[in-house]
Amino acid sequence: MDSILPKPVTQALAAIGLLYISSKVFNYLRVLASLFLLPGIPLSTFGPKGSWAVITGASDGIGKEFALQLARKGYNIVLVSRTQSKLAALADELTGANASVKTKTLAMDFAENKDSDFEELKSLISGLDIAILVNNVGLSHSIPVPFVQTEEKEMKDIITVNVVGTLRVTQLVAPIMVKQKRGLILTMASFGGVFPTPLLATYSGSKAFLQQWGTALGAELAPSGVHVQVIQSHLVASAMSKIRRTSAMVPSPKAFVRAALGKIGRSGGSQGIAYTSTPWWSHGLMQWAITNLAPGGSMGTIVLGQNKSMHESIRKRALKKAERDAKKGQ
Structure with missing residues:
Protein backbone atom coordinates (compact mmCIF):
# COMPACT_ATOMS: atom_id res chain seq x y z
CA MET A 1 0.00 0.00 0.00
CA ASP A 2 1.42 3.37 -1.02
CA SER A 3 1.99 6.00 1.64
CA ILE A 4 -0.52 8.85 1.65
CA LEU A 5 2.35 11.21 2.50
CA PRO A 6 4.64 12.65 -0.15
CA LYS A 7 7.98 10.85 -0.37
CA PRO A 8 10.04 13.83 0.89
CA VAL A 9 7.81 14.08 4.00
CA THR A 10 8.15 10.34 4.65
CA GLN A 11 11.92 10.57 4.33
CA ALA A 12 12.04 13.58 6.66
CA LEU A 13 9.96 11.77 9.31
CA ALA A 14 12.18 8.69 9.01
CA ALA A 15 15.26 10.86 9.46
CA ILE A 16 13.77 12.53 12.52
CA GLY A 17 12.89 9.13 14.00
CA LEU A 18 16.38 7.80 13.34
CA LEU A 19 17.92 10.91 14.88
CA TYR A 20 15.72 10.54 17.98
CA ILE A 21 16.58 6.86 18.44
CA SER A 22 20.27 7.55 17.84
CA SER A 23 20.26 10.28 20.49
CA LYS A 24 18.72 7.90 23.03
CA VAL A 25 21.27 5.19 22.23
CA PHE A 26 24.13 7.68 22.49
CA ASN A 27 22.79 8.99 25.79
CA TYR A 28 22.51 5.45 27.15
CA LEU A 29 26.09 4.70 26.13
CA ARG A 30 27.17 7.85 27.96
CA VAL A 31 25.42 6.60 31.09
CA LEU A 32 27.18 3.24 30.87
CA ALA A 33 30.55 4.90 30.35
CA SER A 34 29.99 7.28 33.25
CA LEU A 35 28.87 4.54 35.64
CA PHE A 36 31.27 1.75 34.72
CA LEU A 37 34.28 3.04 32.76
CA LEU A 38 35.26 6.64 33.37
CA PRO A 39 37.04 7.62 36.59
CA GLY A 40 36.13 10.67 38.62
CA ILE A 41 38.23 13.71 39.46
CA PRO A 42 40.91 12.79 42.07
CA LEU A 43 40.11 14.17 45.51
CA SER A 44 43.63 15.59 45.73
CA THR A 45 42.51 18.18 43.16
CA PHE A 46 40.48 19.86 45.90
CA GLY A 47 43.08 19.75 48.66
CA PRO A 48 46.11 17.69 49.72
CA LYS A 49 46.35 15.14 52.49
CA GLY A 50 46.30 16.96 55.79
CA SER A 51 43.65 19.44 54.69
CA TRP A 52 40.18 19.23 56.24
CA ALA A 53 36.79 17.76 55.37
CA VAL A 54 33.65 19.03 57.13
CA ILE A 55 30.86 16.46 57.38
CA THR A 56 27.37 17.10 58.73
CA GLY A 57 25.15 14.29 59.95
CA ALA A 58 28.44 12.50 60.53
CA SER A 59 27.71 10.03 63.31
CA ASP A 60 25.70 7.37 61.44
CA GLY A 61 25.13 5.78 58.07
CA ILE A 62 26.33 7.63 54.98
CA GLY A 63 27.84 10.52 56.95
CA LYS A 64 29.90 8.18 59.12
CA GLU A 65 31.10 6.33 56.04
CA PHE A 66 32.20 9.58 54.38
CA ALA A 67 34.24 10.28 57.52
CA LEU A 68 35.84 6.83 57.52
CA GLN A 69 36.75 6.86 53.84
CA LEU A 70 38.02 10.44 53.75
CA ALA A 71 40.14 9.83 56.84
CA ARG A 72 41.70 6.79 55.15
CA LYS A 73 42.61 9.09 52.27
CA GLY A 74 44.51 11.32 54.68
CA TYR A 75 42.03 14.14 55.32
CA ASN A 76 41.49 15.61 58.76
CA ILE A 77 37.82 15.55 59.70
CA VAL A 78 35.39 18.01 61.30
CA LEU A 79 32.45 15.92 62.55
CA VAL A 80 29.12 17.69 63.07
CA SER A 81 26.06 15.84 64.32
CA ARG A 82 23.54 15.76 67.13
CA THR A 83 24.92 13.25 69.65
CA GLN A 84 28.25 14.01 71.33
CA SER A 85 28.84 10.43 72.50
CA LYS A 86 28.60 9.12 68.93
CA LEU A 87 30.86 11.89 67.66
CA ALA A 88 33.46 11.13 70.30
CA ALA A 89 33.38 7.41 69.53
CA LEU A 90 33.77 8.07 65.79
CA ALA A 91 36.61 10.54 66.38
CA ASP A 92 38.45 7.89 68.42
CA GLU A 93 37.85 5.34 65.67
CA LEU A 94 39.23 7.68 63.02
CA THR A 95 42.38 8.63 64.90
CA GLY A 96 42.93 5.07 66.08
CA ALA A 97 42.90 3.72 62.53
CA ASN A 98 44.75 6.66 60.97
CA ALA A 99 47.57 7.92 63.18
CA SER A 100 48.17 11.14 61.25
CA VAL A 101 44.51 12.21 61.10
CA LYS A 102 43.18 14.98 63.32
CA THR A 103 39.53 15.46 64.24
CA LYS A 104 37.29 18.18 65.60
CA THR A 105 33.72 17.60 66.77
CA LEU A 106 30.64 19.72 67.32
CA LYS A 122 32.36 29.17 62.46
CA SER A 123 34.89 29.44 65.28
CA LEU A 124 35.76 25.73 65.03
CA ILE A 125 36.67 25.91 61.32
CA SER A 126 38.34 29.32 61.42
CA GLY A 127 41.83 29.13 59.97
CA LEU A 128 41.45 25.58 58.65
CA ASP A 129 42.42 24.57 55.12
CA ILE A 130 39.05 23.08 54.16
CA ALA A 131 39.10 20.98 51.00
CA ILE A 132 35.76 19.16 51.23
CA LEU A 133 32.29 19.85 52.62
CA VAL A 134 29.79 16.99 52.79
CA ASN A 135 26.26 18.29 53.36
CA ASN A 136 24.81 15.03 54.61
CA VAL A 137 22.56 16.04 57.50
CA GLY A 138 18.97 15.17 56.69
CA LEU A 139 15.57 14.30 58.12
CA SER A 140 12.58 12.50 56.67
CA HIS A 141 9.09 11.67 57.94
CA SER A 142 8.87 9.07 60.68
CA ILE A 143 6.50 7.13 58.39
CA PRO A 144 4.86 8.09 55.07
CA VAL A 145 2.02 10.50 55.81
CA PRO A 146 -0.43 12.58 53.74
CA PHE A 147 0.57 16.22 53.76
CA VAL A 148 -2.70 17.35 55.36
CA GLN A 149 -2.01 14.97 58.26
CA THR A 150 1.64 15.97 58.70
CA GLU A 151 2.34 17.32 62.17
CA GLU A 152 3.54 20.91 62.17
CA LYS A 153 6.70 20.10 64.13
CA GLU A 154 7.70 17.33 61.75
CA MET A 155 7.09 19.57 58.75
CA LYS A 156 9.14 22.43 60.22
CA ASP A 157 11.96 20.13 61.37
CA ILE A 158 12.35 18.61 57.89
CA ILE A 159 12.61 22.02 56.24
CA THR A 160 14.89 23.40 58.96
CA THR A 170 27.56 26.12 53.25
CA GLN A 171 27.59 29.87 53.81
CA LEU A 172 30.24 29.32 56.50
CA VAL A 173 32.44 26.96 54.49
CA ALA A 174 32.12 28.11 50.87
CA PRO A 175 33.83 31.51 51.40
CA PRO A 196 7.67 13.77 43.29
CA THR A 197 6.80 11.42 46.13
CA PRO A 198 3.26 11.41 47.57
CA LEU A 199 3.08 10.80 51.33
CA LEU A 200 6.60 12.20 51.63
CA ALA A 201 5.62 15.55 50.16
CA THR A 202 7.54 17.81 52.54
CA TYR A 203 10.69 15.68 52.38
CA SER A 204 10.38 15.42 48.60
CA GLY A 205 10.04 19.18 48.30
CA SER A 206 13.05 19.82 50.54
CA LYS A 207 15.24 17.57 48.40
CA ALA A 208 13.95 19.19 45.20
CA PHE A 209 15.05 22.52 46.70
CA LEU A 210 18.55 21.14 47.35
CA GLN A 211 18.75 19.93 43.75
CA GLN A 212 17.91 23.33 42.29
CA TRP A 213 20.00 25.22 44.82
CA GLY A 214 22.98 22.91 44.34
CA THR A 215 22.91 23.28 40.56
CA ALA A 216 22.71 27.07 40.81
CA LEU A 217 25.50 27.13 43.41
CA GLY A 218 27.67 24.99 41.15
CA ALA A 219 27.41 27.55 38.36
CA GLU A 220 28.20 30.38 40.79
CA LEU A 221 31.29 28.79 42.34
CA ALA A 222 32.85 27.10 39.30
CA PRO A 223 34.82 30.21 38.26
CA SER A 224 36.40 30.22 41.74
CA GLY A 225 37.74 26.69 41.36
CA VAL A 226 35.15 25.24 43.76
CA HIS A 227 33.34 22.15 42.44
CA VAL A 228 29.77 21.53 43.61
CA GLN A 229 28.13 18.16 43.15
CA VAL A 230 24.61 17.15 44.15
CA ILE A 231 24.60 13.43 44.95
CA GLN A 232 21.42 11.63 43.95
CA SER A 233 20.38 8.23 45.28
CA HIS A 234 17.45 5.90 45.59
CA LEU A 235 17.52 3.70 48.70
CA VAL A 236 20.63 3.05 50.79
CA ALA A 237 20.65 0.71 53.79
CA SER A 238 20.60 3.21 56.66
CA ALA A 239 18.68 4.37 59.71
CA MET A 240 16.80 6.94 57.62
CA SER A 241 15.60 4.40 55.05
CA LYS A 242 14.92 1.83 57.80
CA ILE A 243 16.34 -0.84 55.47
CA ARG A 244 18.99 -3.18 56.85
CA ARG A 245 19.42 -5.75 54.08
CA THR A 246 21.55 -4.70 51.13
CA SER A 247 20.99 -5.67 47.51
CA ALA A 248 21.88 -4.50 44.01
CA MET A 249 19.24 -1.78 44.37
CA VAL A 250 20.01 -0.98 48.02
CA PRO A 251 23.77 -0.60 48.59
CA SER A 252 25.46 -0.37 51.95
CA PRO A 253 26.70 3.09 53.01
CA LYS A 254 30.25 1.85 52.46
CA ALA A 255 29.59 0.81 48.85
CA PHE A 256 27.56 3.93 48.08
CA VAL A 257 30.14 6.37 49.47
CA ARG A 258 32.95 4.57 47.65
CA ALA A 259 31.01 5.03 44.40
CA ALA A 260 30.24 8.69 45.18
CA LEU A 261 33.88 9.58 45.93
CA GLY A 262 35.04 7.67 42.86
CA LYS A 263 32.71 9.53 40.48
CA ILE A 264 33.35 13.19 41.30
CA GLY A 265 32.64 15.17 38.15
CA SER A 282 21.62 0.49 39.64
CA HIS A 283 20.27 3.87 40.77
CA TRP A 288 17.91 7.00 33.15
CA ALA A 289 15.15 4.52 32.33
CA ILE A 290 12.45 6.46 34.18
CA THR A 291 13.53 9.81 32.78
CA ASN A 292 13.93 8.61 29.19
CA LEU A 293 11.42 5.80 28.82
CA ALA A 294 8.52 6.45 31.21
CA PRO A 295 5.61 8.36 29.69
CA GLY A 296 5.90 12.01 30.65
CA GLY A 297 9.38 11.50 32.06
CA SER A 298 9.88 12.11 35.77
CA MET A 299 6.44 13.72 36.07
CA GLY A 300 4.67 10.84 34.35
CA THR A 301 1.49 9.61 35.97
CA ILE A 302 2.77 6.04 35.99
CA VAL A 303 5.82 6.93 38.08
CA LEU A 304 3.78 9.20 40.34
CA GLY A 305 1.14 6.52 40.82
CA GLN A 306 3.69 3.83 41.64
CA ASN A 307 5.36 6.12 44.17
CA LYS A 308 2.00 6.82 45.78
CA SER A 309 0.98 3.14 45.97
CA MET A 310 4.34 2.10 47.40
CA HIS A 311 4.25 4.65 50.20
CA GLU A 312 0.60 3.98 50.97
CA SER A 313 1.58 0.33 51.48
CA ILE A 314 4.55 1.30 53.68
CA ARG A 315 2.29 3.56 55.78
CA LYS A 316 -0.29 0.82 56.22
CA ARG A 317 2.34 -1.65 57.45
CA ALA A 318 3.88 0.94 59.78
CA LEU A 319 0.50 1.77 61.34
CA LYS A 320 -0.27 -1.91 61.88
CA LYS A 321 3.12 -2.42 63.52
CA ALA A 322 2.55 0.58 65.80
CA GLU A 323 -0.83 -0.85 66.74
CA ARG A 324 0.70 -4.24 67.61
CA ASP A 325 3.46 -2.61 69.63
CA ALA A 326 0.89 -0.55 71.54
CA LYS A 327 -1.06 -3.66 72.46
CA LYS A 328 2.10 -5.39 73.66
CA GLY A 329 2.86 -2.43 75.89
CA GLN A 330 -0.52 -2.52 77.60
Whole structure:
Protein backbone atom coordinates (compact mmCIF):
# COMPACT_ATOMS: atom_id res chain seq x y z
CA MET A 1 0.00 0.00 0.00
CA ASP A 2 1.42 3.37 -1.02
CA SER A 3 1.99 6.00 1.64
CA ILE A 4 -0.52 8.85 1.65
CA LEU A 5 2.35 11.21 2.50
CA PRO A 6 4.64 12.65 -0.15
CA LYS A 7 7.98 10.85 -0.37
CA PRO A 8 10.04 13.83 0.89
CA VAL A 9 7.81 14.08 4.00
CA THR A 10 8.15 10.34 4.65
CA GLN A 11 11.92 10.57 4.33
CA ALA A 12 12.04 13.58 6.66
CA LEU A 13 9.96 11.77 9.31
CA ALA A 14 12.18 8.69 9.01
CA ALA A 15 15.26 10.86 9.46
CA ILE A 16 13.77 12.53 12.52
CA GLY A 17 12.89 9.13 14.00
CA LEU A 18 16.38 7.80 13.34
CA LEU A 19 17.92 10.91 14.88
CA TYR A 20 15.72 10.54 17.98
CA ILE A 21 16.58 6.86 18.44
CA SER A 22 20.27 7.55 17.84
CA SER A 23 20.26 10.28 20.49
CA LYS A 24 18.72 7.90 23.03
CA VAL A 25 21.27 5.19 22.23
CA PHE A 26 24.13 7.68 22.49
CA ASN A 27 22.79 8.99 25.79
CA TYR A 28 22.51 5.45 27.15
CA LEU A 29 26.09 4.70 26.13
CA ARG A 30 27.17 7.85 27.96
CA VAL A 31 25.42 6.60 31.09
CA LEU A 32 27.18 3.24 30.87
CA ALA A 33 30.55 4.90 30.35
CA SER A 34 29.99 7.28 33.25
CA LEU A 35 28.87 4.54 35.64
CA PHE A 36 31.27 1.75 34.72
CA LEU A 37 34.28 3.04 32.76
CA LEU A 38 35.26 6.64 33.37
CA PRO A 39 37.04 7.62 36.59
CA GLY A 40 36.13 10.67 38.62
CA ILE A 41 38.23 13.71 39.46
CA PRO A 42 40.91 12.79 42.07
CA LEU A 43 40.11 14.17 45.51
CA SER A 44 43.63 15.59 45.73
CA THR A 45 42.51 18.18 43.16
CA PHE A 46 40.48 19.86 45.90
CA GLY A 47 43.08 19.75 48.66
CA PRO A 48 46.11 17.69 49.72
CA LYS A 49 46.35 15.14 52.49
CA GLY A 50 46.30 16.96 55.79
CA SER A 51 43.65 19.44 54.69
CA TRP A 52 40.18 19.23 56.24
CA ALA A 53 36.79 17.76 55.37
CA VAL A 54 33.65 19.03 57.13
CA ILE A 55 30.86 16.46 57.38
CA THR A 56 27.37 17.10 58.73
CA GLY A 57 25.15 14.29 59.95
CA ALA A 58 28.44 12.50 60.53
CA SER A 59 27.71 10.03 63.31
CA ASP A 60 25.70 7.37 61.44
CA GLY A 61 25.13 5.78 58.07
CA ILE A 62 26.33 7.63 54.98
CA GLY A 63 27.84 10.52 56.95
CA LYS A 64 29.90 8.18 59.12
CA GLU A 65 31.10 6.33 56.04
CA PHE A 66 32.20 9.58 54.38
CA ALA A 67 34.24 10.28 57.52
CA LEU A 68 35.84 6.83 57.52
CA GLN A 69 36.75 6.86 53.84
CA LEU A 70 38.02 10.44 53.75
CA ALA A 71 40.14 9.83 56.84
CA ARG A 72 41.70 6.79 55.15
CA LYS A 73 42.61 9.09 52.27
CA GLY A 74 44.51 11.32 54.68
CA TYR A 75 42.03 14.14 55.32
CA ASN A 76 41.49 15.61 58.76
CA ILE A 77 37.82 15.55 59.70
CA VAL A 78 35.39 18.01 61.30
CA LEU A 79 32.45 15.92 62.55
CA VAL A 80 29.12 17.69 63.07
CA SER A 81 26.06 15.84 64.32
CA ARG A 82 23.54 15.76 67.13
CA THR A 83 24.92 13.25 69.65
CA GLN A 84 28.25 14.01 71.33
CA SER A 85 28.84 10.43 72.50
CA LYS A 86 28.60 9.12 68.93
CA LEU A 87 30.86 11.89 67.66
CA ALA A 88 33.46 11.13 70.30
CA ALA A 89 33.38 7.41 69.53
CA LEU A 90 33.77 8.07 65.79
CA ALA A 91 36.61 10.54 66.38
CA ASP A 92 38.45 7.89 68.42
CA GLU A 93 37.85 5.34 65.67
CA LEU A 94 39.23 7.68 63.02
CA THR A 95 42.38 8.63 64.90
CA GLY A 96 42.93 5.07 66.08
CA ALA A 97 42.90 3.72 62.53
CA ASN A 98 44.75 6.66 60.97
CA ALA A 99 47.57 7.92 63.18
CA SER A 100 48.17 11.14 61.25
CA VAL A 101 44.51 12.21 61.10
CA LYS A 102 43.18 14.98 63.32
CA THR A 103 39.53 15.46 64.24
CA LYS A 104 37.29 18.18 65.60
CA THR A 105 33.72 17.60 66.77
CA LEU A 106 30.64 19.72 67.32
CA ALA A 107 27.37 18.39 68.72
CA MET A 108 24.42 20.42 67.43
CA ASP A 109 20.77 19.74 66.70
CA PHE A 110 20.08 21.25 63.28
CA ALA A 111 16.34 21.22 63.98
CA GLU A 112 16.87 23.84 66.69
CA ASN A 113 18.61 26.21 64.25
CA LYS A 114 20.49 28.00 67.04
CA ASP A 115 22.63 30.96 66.02
CA SER A 116 25.03 30.02 68.82
CA ASP A 117 25.64 26.60 67.24
CA PHE A 118 26.54 28.11 63.89
CA GLU A 119 28.76 30.68 65.59
CA GLU A 120 30.55 27.81 67.34
CA LEU A 121 30.97 26.00 64.03
CA LYS A 122 32.36 29.17 62.46
CA SER A 123 34.89 29.44 65.28
CA LEU A 124 35.76 25.73 65.03
CA ILE A 125 36.67 25.91 61.32
CA SER A 126 38.34 29.32 61.42
CA GLY A 127 41.83 29.13 59.97
CA LEU A 128 41.45 25.58 58.65
CA ASP A 129 42.42 24.57 55.12
CA ILE A 130 39.05 23.08 54.16
CA ALA A 131 39.10 20.98 51.00
CA ILE A 132 35.76 19.16 51.23
CA LEU A 133 32.29 19.85 52.62
CA VAL A 134 29.79 16.99 52.79
CA ASN A 135 26.26 18.29 53.36
CA ASN A 136 24.81 15.03 54.61
CA VAL A 137 22.56 16.04 57.50
CA GLY A 138 18.97 15.17 56.69
CA LEU A 139 15.57 14.30 58.12
CA SER A 140 12.58 12.50 56.67
CA HIS A 141 9.09 11.67 57.94
CA SER A 142 8.87 9.07 60.68
CA ILE A 143 6.50 7.13 58.39
CA PRO A 144 4.86 8.09 55.07
CA VAL A 145 2.02 10.50 55.81
CA PRO A 146 -0.43 12.58 53.74
CA PHE A 147 0.57 16.22 53.76
CA VAL A 148 -2.70 17.35 55.36
CA GLN A 149 -2.01 14.97 58.26
CA THR A 150 1.64 15.97 58.70
CA GLU A 151 2.34 17.32 62.17
CA GLU A 152 3.54 20.91 62.17
CA LYS A 153 6.70 20.10 64.13
CA GLU A 154 7.70 17.33 61.75
CA MET A 155 7.09 19.57 58.75
CA LYS A 156 9.14 22.43 60.22
CA ASP A 157 11.96 20.13 61.37
CA ILE A 158 12.35 18.61 57.89
CA ILE A 159 12.61 22.02 56.24
CA THR A 160 14.89 23.40 58.96
CA VAL A 161 17.30 20.45 58.90
CA ASN A 162 17.37 19.67 55.18
CA VAL A 163 17.20 23.20 53.80
CA VAL A 164 18.11 25.85 56.37
CA GLY A 165 20.87 23.82 58.03
CA THR A 166 22.51 22.98 54.71
CA LEU A 167 22.38 26.60 53.55
CA ARG A 168 23.84 27.97 56.76
CA VAL A 169 26.72 25.49 56.90
CA THR A 170 27.56 26.12 53.25
CA GLN A 171 27.59 29.87 53.81
CA LEU A 172 30.24 29.32 56.50
CA VAL A 173 32.44 26.96 54.49
CA ALA A 174 32.12 28.11 50.87
CA PRO A 175 33.83 31.51 51.40
CA ILE A 176 36.89 29.69 52.76
CA MET A 177 37.05 27.58 49.61
CA VAL A 178 36.53 30.57 47.33
CA LYS A 179 39.41 32.35 49.04
CA GLN A 180 41.62 29.27 48.55
CA LYS A 181 40.41 28.93 44.93
CA ARG A 182 39.70 25.23 45.36
CA GLY A 183 37.30 22.93 47.15
CA LEU A 184 34.57 20.32 46.79
CA ILE A 185 31.01 20.66 48.08
CA LEU A 186 28.94 17.45 48.08
CA THR A 187 25.25 17.71 48.95
CA MET A 188 23.18 14.59 49.53
CA ALA A 189 19.91 14.81 47.64
CA SER A 190 17.38 12.07 46.88
CA PHE A 191 15.25 10.55 44.15
CA GLY A 192 12.43 12.10 46.18
CA GLY A 193 13.61 15.45 44.88
CA VAL A 194 13.71 14.27 41.26
CA PHE A 195 10.52 12.22 41.21
CA PRO A 196 7.67 13.77 43.29
CA THR A 197 6.80 11.42 46.13
CA PRO A 198 3.26 11.41 47.57
CA LEU A 199 3.08 10.80 51.33
CA LEU A 200 6.60 12.20 51.63
CA ALA A 201 5.62 15.55 50.16
CA THR A 202 7.54 17.81 52.54
CA TYR A 203 10.69 15.68 52.38
CA SER A 204 10.38 15.42 48.60
CA GLY A 205 10.04 19.18 48.30
CA SER A 206 13.05 19.82 50.54
CA LYS A 207 15.24 17.57 48.40
CA ALA A 208 13.95 19.19 45.20
CA PHE A 209 15.05 22.52 46.70
CA LEU A 210 18.55 21.14 47.35
CA GLN A 211 18.75 19.93 43.75
CA GLN A 212 17.91 23.33 42.29
CA TRP A 213 20.00 25.22 44.82
CA GLY A 214 22.98 22.91 44.34
CA THR A 215 22.91 23.28 40.56
CA ALA A 216 22.71 27.07 40.81
CA LEU A 217 25.50 27.13 43.41
CA GLY A 218 27.67 24.99 41.15
CA ALA A 219 27.41 27.55 38.36
CA GLU A 220 28.20 30.38 40.79
CA LEU A 221 31.29 28.79 42.34
CA ALA A 222 32.85 27.10 39.30
CA PRO A 223 34.82 30.21 38.26
CA SER A 224 36.40 30.22 41.74
CA GLY A 225 37.74 26.69 41.36
CA VAL A 226 35.15 25.24 43.76
CA HIS A 227 33.34 22.15 42.44
CA VAL A 228 29.77 21.53 43.61
CA GLN A 229 28.13 18.16 43.15
CA VAL A 230 24.61 17.15 44.15
CA ILE A 231 24.60 13.43 44.95
CA GLN A 232 21.42 11.63 43.95
CA SER A 233 20.38 8.23 45.28
CA HIS A 234 17.45 5.90 45.59
CA LEU A 235 17.52 3.70 48.70
CA VAL A 236 20.63 3.05 50.79
CA ALA A 237 20.65 0.71 53.79
CA SER A 238 20.60 3.21 56.66
CA ALA A 239 18.68 4.37 59.71
CA MET A 240 16.80 6.94 57.62
CA SER A 241 15.60 4.40 55.05
CA LYS A 242 14.92 1.83 57.80
CA ILE A 243 16.34 -0.84 55.47
CA ARG A 244 18.99 -3.18 56.85
CA ARG A 245 19.42 -5.75 54.08
CA THR A 246 21.55 -4.70 51.13
CA SER A 247 20.99 -5.67 47.51
CA ALA A 248 21.88 -4.50 44.01
CA MET A 249 19.24 -1.78 44.37
CA VAL A 250 20.01 -0.98 48.02
CA PRO A 251 23.77 -0.60 48.59
CA SER A 252 25.46 -0.37 51.95
CA PRO A 253 26.70 3.09 53.01
CA LYS A 254 30.25 1.85 52.46
CA ALA A 255 29.59 0.81 48.85
CA PHE A 256 27.56 3.93 48.08
CA VAL A 257 30.14 6.37 49.47
CA ARG A 258 32.95 4.57 47.65
CA ALA A 259 31.01 5.03 44.40
CA ALA A 260 30.24 8.69 45.18
CA LEU A 261 33.88 9.58 45.93
CA GLY A 262 35.04 7.67 42.86
CA LYS A 263 32.71 9.53 40.48
CA ILE A 264 33.35 13.19 41.30
CA GLY A 265 32.64 15.17 38.15
CA ARG A 266 30.76 12.28 36.51
CA SER A 267 27.01 12.49 36.10
CA GLY A 268 26.25 8.76 36.23
CA GLY A 269 22.51 8.45 35.79
CA SER A 270 21.91 12.20 36.04
CA GLN A 271 22.60 12.87 32.38
CA GLY A 272 21.68 16.42 31.45
CA ILE A 273 21.44 17.71 35.04
CA ALA A 274 24.36 20.05 35.69
CA TYR A 275 26.55 19.61 38.77
CA THR A 276 24.73 16.40 39.70
CA SER A 277 25.72 12.74 39.96
CA THR A 278 23.84 9.50 40.51
CA PRO A 279 26.92 7.36 41.20
CA TRP A 280 25.51 3.99 42.26
CA TRP A 281 25.14 1.89 39.12
CA SER A 282 21.62 0.49 39.64
CA HIS A 283 20.27 3.87 40.77
CA GLY A 284 21.81 5.48 37.71
CA LEU A 285 20.29 2.98 35.30
CA MET A 286 16.93 3.27 37.03
CA GLN A 287 16.97 7.07 36.83
CA TRP A 288 17.91 7.00 33.15
CA ALA A 289 15.15 4.52 32.33
CA ILE A 290 12.45 6.46 34.18
CA THR A 291 13.53 9.81 32.78
CA ASN A 292 13.93 8.61 29.19
CA LEU A 293 11.42 5.80 28.82
CA ALA A 294 8.52 6.45 31.21
CA PRO A 295 5.61 8.36 29.69
CA GLY A 296 5.90 12.01 30.65
CA GLY A 297 9.38 11.50 32.06
CA SER A 298 9.88 12.11 35.77
CA MET A 299 6.44 13.72 36.07
CA GLY A 300 4.67 10.84 34.35
CA THR A 301 1.49 9.61 35.97
CA ILE A 302 2.77 6.04 35.99
CA VAL A 303 5.82 6.93 38.08
CA LEU A 304 3.78 9.20 40.34
CA GLY A 305 1.14 6.52 40.82
CA GLN A 306 3.69 3.83 41.64
CA ASN A 307 5.36 6.12 44.17
CA LYS A 308 2.00 6.82 45.78
CA SER A 309 0.98 3.14 45.97
CA MET A 310 4.34 2.10 47.40
CA HIS A 311 4.25 4.65 50.20
CA GLU A 312 0.60 3.98 50.97
CA SER A 313 1.58 0.33 51.48
CA ILE A 314 4.55 1.30 53.68
CA ARG A 315 2.29 3.56 55.78
CA LYS A 316 -0.29 0.82 56.22
CA ARG A 317 2.34 -1.65 57.45
CA ALA A 318 3.88 0.94 59.78
CA LEU A 319 0.50 1.77 61.34
CA LYS A 320 -0.27 -1.91 61.88
CA LYS A 321 3.12 -2.42 63.52
CA ALA A 322 2.55 0.58 65.80
CA GLU A 323 -0.83 -0.85 66.74
CA ARG A 324 0.70 -4.24 67.61
CA ASP A 325 3.46 -2.61 69.63
CA ALA A 326 0.89 -0.55 71.54
CA LYS A 327 -1.06 -3.66 72.46
CA LYS A 328 2.10 -5.39 73.66
CA GLY A 329 2.86 -2.43 75.89
CA GLN A 330 -0.52 -2.52 77.60
